[in-house]
Amino acid sequence: MNRHCEVLIIGAGIVGCALAESLARNGLAVTILEAGVIGGGCTAAGMGHLVALDGSPAEWALSLAGVQRWQVRAHALPAAAEYRECGTLWLASSAAEMNEAERKAALYTNYGVSCQLLTAEALYQHEPELAPGLAGGLLVQDEAVMYPPAACQWLLERAQAMGAQLLRGRAQRLEQDGVRLEDGRCLRARQIVVAAGNQSRQLLPELPLQPRKGQLVITERYPGKIHHQLVELGYLQSAHGNAGESVAFNVQPRATGQLLIGSSRQFADTGLADEIDWPLLQKMLARAFHYLPGLRSLQAIRTWAGFRPATPDKLPLLGPLAGHPGVWLATGHEGLGVTTALSSAELLSSLMIGLPPSIDPRPFDPNRFSNANTPICPHALEDALT
Amino acid sequence: MTLIHIKINGESVTVAAHSSVAAALAGRPNRLSVGETAPRAAFCGMGVCFECRVTIDGQSQQRACQVLVREGMEILCDA
Amino acid sequence: MRELATELAIVGAGPAGLAAAEIALRHGMPVCLIDDNPAPGGQIWRGGQAGAAMAGHPKLRLLTATRVVAAPAPNCLLLESADGASQLSYHRLLLANGARERLLPFPGWTLPGVTGAGGLQALVKSGLDVRGKKVIIAGSGPLLLATALSLKAAGAQVIQLAEQASLASVSRFALHLWHWPGKLTQALMLGWQLQQVPYAMNTHVRAALGNDRLQAVRLRRGDEEIELACDWLAVGYGLLPNLELARALGCKTHHGVVEVDHVMRTSRRDVFAAGELTGIGGVDKAQLEGRIAGLLIIGEYDRAVALAKRRRRWLRFAAALEQHFSLQPAIAQLASADTVVCRCEDVRFGRLAKCGSWREAKLHTRCGMGPCQGRLCGAACETLFGWQNAGSRPPVFPARLDTLAGNPSTAEVT
Ligand SMILES: Cc1cc2nc3c(=O)[nH]c(=O)nc-3n(C[C@H](O)[C@H](O)[C@H](O)COP(=O)(O)OP(=O)(O)OC[C@H]3O[C@@H](n4cnc5c(N)ncnc54)[C@H](O)[C@@H]3O)c2cc1C
Ligand SMILES: Cc1cc2nc3c(=O)[nH]c(=O)nc-3n(C[C@H](O)[C@H](O)[C@H](O)COP(=O)(O)OP(=O)(O)OC[C@H]3O[C@@H](n4cnc5c(N)ncnc54)[C@H](O)[C@@H]3O)c2cc1C
Ligand code: FES
Numbered sequence: 001m002n003r004h005c006e007v008l009i010i011g012a013g014i015v016g017c018a019l020a021e022s023l024a025r026n027g028l029a030v031t032i033l034e035a036g037v038i039g040g041g042c043t044a045a046g047m048g049h050l051v052a053l054d055g056s057p058a059e060w061a062l063s064l065a066g067v068q069r070w071q072v073r074a075h076a077l078p079a080a081a082e083y084r085e086c087g088t089l090w091l092a093s094s095a096a097e098m099n100e101a102e103r104k105a106a107l108y109t110n111y112g113v114s115c116q117l118l119t120a121e122a123l124y125q126h127e128p129e130l131a132p133g134l135a136g137g138l139l140v141q142d143e144a145v146m147y148p149p150a151a152c153q154w155l156l157e158r159a160q161a162m163g164a165q166l167l168r169g170r171a172q173r174l175e176q177d178g179v180r181l182e183d184g185r186c187l188r189a190r191q192i193v194v195a196a197g198n199q200s201r202q203l204l205p206e207l208p209l210q211p212r213k214g215q216l217v218i219t220e221r222y223p224g225k226i227h228h229q230l231v232e233l234g235y236l237q238s239a240h241g242n243a244g245e246s247v248a249f250n251v252q253p254r255a256t257g258q259l260l261i262g263s264s265r266q267f268a269d270t271g272l273a274d275e276i277d278w279p280l281l282q283k284m285l286a287r288a289f290h291y292l293p294g295l296r297s298l299q300a301i302r303t304w305a306g307f308r309p310a311t312p313d314k315l316p317l318l319g320p321l322a323g324h325p326g327v328w329l330a331t332g333h334e335g336l337g338v339t340t341a342l343s344s345a346e347l348l349s350s351l352m353i354g355l356p357p358s359i360d361p362r363p364f365d366p367n368r369f370s371n372a373n374t375p376i377c378p379h380a381l382e383d384a385l386t
Numbered sequence: 387m388t389l390i391h392i393k394i395n396g397e398s399v400t401v402a403a404h405s406s407v408a409a410a411l412a413g414r415p416n417r418l419s420v421g422e423t424a425p426r427a428a429f430c431g432m433g434v435c436f437e438c439r440v441t442i443d444g445q446s447q448q449r450a451c452q453v454l455v456r457e458g459m460e461i462l463c464d465a
Numbered sequence: 466m467r468e469l470a471t472e473l474a475i476v477g478a479g480p481a482g483l484a485a486a487e488i489a490l491r492h493g494m495p496v497c498l499i500d501d502n503p504a505p506g507g508q509i510w511r512g513g514q515a516g517a518a519m520a521g522h523p524k525l526r527l528l529t530a531t532r533v534v535a536a537p538a539p540n541c542l543l544l545e546s547a548d549g550a551s552q553l554s555y556h557r558l559l560l561a562n563g564a565r566e567r568l569l570p571f572p573g574w575t576l577p578g579v580t581g582a583g584g585l586q587a588l589v590k591s592g593l594d595v596r597g598k599k600v601i602i603a604g605s606g607p608l609l610l611a612t613a614l615s616l617k618a619a620g621a622q623v624i625q626l627a628e629q630a631s632l633a634s635v636s637r638f639a640l641h642l643w644h645w646p647g648k649l650t651q652a653l654m655l656g657w658q659l660q661q662v663p664y665a666m667n668t669h670v671r672a673a674l675g676n677d678r679l680q681a682v683r684l685r686r687g688d689e690e691i692e693l694a695c696d697w698l699a700v701g702y703g704l705l706p707n708l709e710l711a712r713a714l715g716c717k718t719h720h721g722v723v724e725v726d727h728v729m730r731t732s733r734r735d736v737f738a739a740g741e742l743t744g745i746g747g748v749d750k751a752q753l754e755g756r757i758a759g760l761l762i763i764g765e766y767d768r769a770v771a772l773a774k775r776r777r778r779w780l781r782f783a784a785a786l787e788q789h790f791s792l793q794p795a796i797a798q799l800a801s802a803d804t805v806v807c808r809c810e811d812v813r814f815g816r817l818a819k820c821g822s823w824r825e826a827k828l829h830t831r832c833g834m835g836p837c838q839g840r841l842c843g844a845a846c847e848t849l850f851g852w853q854n855a856g857s858r859p860p861v862f863p864a865r866l867d868t869l870a871g872n873p874s875t876a877e878v879t
Pocket of ligand 1: 202
């Protein structure tokens, strides 16, 4: 079978679906190809915390825009997406971390994002279950949590309503102006976007992507136990460091009343084997008990592991791929792809259509690691934050 | 037959020793379903379905069919 | 967290586990026997005196009301009970953790008063008072008869037994029973004791009726439908092995049973399986397999092989059971669009029917995401939609977070 379309997106994860929607809204004939379940890749494994992170100015720009775009569209999301504006509460366990909270607060305020510094006393009023001895915190009220597979499905349906086509099948290799599927079919397209998450490397082995394993635990329903997404200020170190293994306290109240407990990071040499690494899981739980001792007696119903598609600088690959005319990338979103799906989609579709993007695209240039002329992150040094 | 005394939702009940908590509940609804708040009661009788969950002596989410009654036990149902 | 160590760990104190334990203990091998139920005996001898002879044996550590929740490291199990967690290291492991019922959705099946067939039997064995109550027992397989008998003995009035298989099928099964004389005697005894109970073939439950509790049952027999008022409805469609733990250990499964060789070795070194796990065949098969595994584990290879020859007849029995009580197509079509299929998360048939696979259903409807982790709805979806559900993630049973967190402190050795 031969099919023609203007843009073929490989991968219906949250990144691919957001892009399909954005391109379809701009009137392009989009086909999205998915080998498995919609939103069944990394999108189904993550926490779905919509959070702005300031590991670098580029990360800040993309994630802040992502959070804000979800906020604007929250009212339209279906109930199944479980969008809930519970806010992020960053926890400071020492005076030094409290300084960090103050620095963050200044940044948010600078960008017009409302936030509130909490003294220890105020912190315990907000979250009485927290362990005693914390120094205080920073509450970012408007951030939210979501159920990513349902949001992904919704984006796809929106795209389909605007003419996008969903095709089931697995891309096996990229060819001259087309894609060869596993079942032998060939799809022709003027532009091809590889949005296949970690599996993008099966199509383009040279991509600087490495799966970064993360483990989560979910409990029975305990509504009202905690009220905000609780994250230790040390989280950024875990996310942005390159340590082989790290854990950070990160607990989320789901709309169902369940608690979702994270998070760990490890570069697994086991490939994509998703067995639980028990010692690391136990370290992560110990960290969680340290902040929330009441967790100990709650029932866990399930644990799982997923793989964040990570690049060396933890920023996604968004843009045209040098040496492959007509091939674009939308992958490498590490631990923020749900947050940044909408802003990434907007950025990439602007580039594809030739409109000026609202975010500086250079830090996301897919060729930044091979091309010595492109600085990795243009503004990184000025106001590096960690 | 030895009898023992327990409390179900604060109400005193006398049951045979060695009964399971689910047997003591005798088909009375012990929880409300997640979405539609319909009453539910023990179903599989062997620890598999989790329909019989109750709070026993302050511990929530216990499977009533897998726990034996004890003198003075306090059982709380959600339904 | 307690740290325990043993030579032989046995999960499941039913007929299979007890038979193996007895052999190992007689040989002087330390055994740790673990069961989720409050007393040994498994499903069949629940609440009875099973294992009494062994109780107090110096080399036996009996852990009842204790479940295996995970296998966090090689030769190591994580256990949980009301008084805390323990970590058990073992040299050999026998999985004898039996089967559960196949429970399939039909309109009204979530009403209090509706239970599994073996489920109601289990509740009665653990003290449920059914004296004078009107009970209907339905579904499929010989377990219905055993349930009827238990209920009668407990003083219930069994007003109807309904078997979905056809009369021809059930008769053919009965006709073959002479291959297994023990089973024939059992069947004859049952038949005699149940002679006052109306037993209808080719009959199934269409719906359970009532508002907040069961009041009546609508049965379909051939082309006619009748309604009967009752207090309890017990419905089960045969048994399914509990594969979660075997899968967590990495044992190969095939067609819904744990794969074993002729002497009960699984695909994993030092892990053995016996009883319903290796195929639904009843108590005699379970005991025999438990003995074979026990003999092998104590090093009596030749005796194990000799005994293994007798296993073939029971495998034939298991096959006959499966063949003659296979489900009629109507049973998979009982649910209507608004029938709840996933009881934990309240997911209705109509939403599931739009999905194409178990994983899609799970991700997009929450089916199977509740505490039973798909034990019921996973099997139901397999029957209803043909979806395979091979996955299982730790923990095997919901467990306290501090159990999963580990941190062994004190050490004890059996
Ligand atoms: C433990 C964990 C916690 C996380 N927490 C958060 C969080 O709180 N907030 C946040 O914003 N992000 C979080 N993330 C990150 C986020 O989930 C990912 O960045 C995001 O889901 C990536 O989406 P994607 O669409 O790029 O990839 P995927 O969801 O993996 O989508 C790729 C799709 O492509 C398909 N595909 C692959 N190869 C082919 C092929 N050859 N042909 C056809 N189809 C193909 C796959 O089947 C898949 O559906 C977390 C991740 C993990 C692992
Ligand atoms: C409800 C029911 C009623 C039955 N009634 C009859 C009857 O009346 N007459 C008859 O002939 N046959 C009956 N059978 C069939 C008979 O029970 C079996 O043939 C026989 O019990 C099989 O023995 P087994 O050792 O394989 O498993 P079982 O007897 O099922 O024993 C397995 C044990 O393992 C435990 N277990 C499971 N998972 C775990 C875990 N993770 N951790 C700890 N413990 C665990 C279970 O609680 C159970 O006690 C019944 C079966 C069922 C399910
Ligand atoms: S009745 Fe099913 S778990 Fe207790």
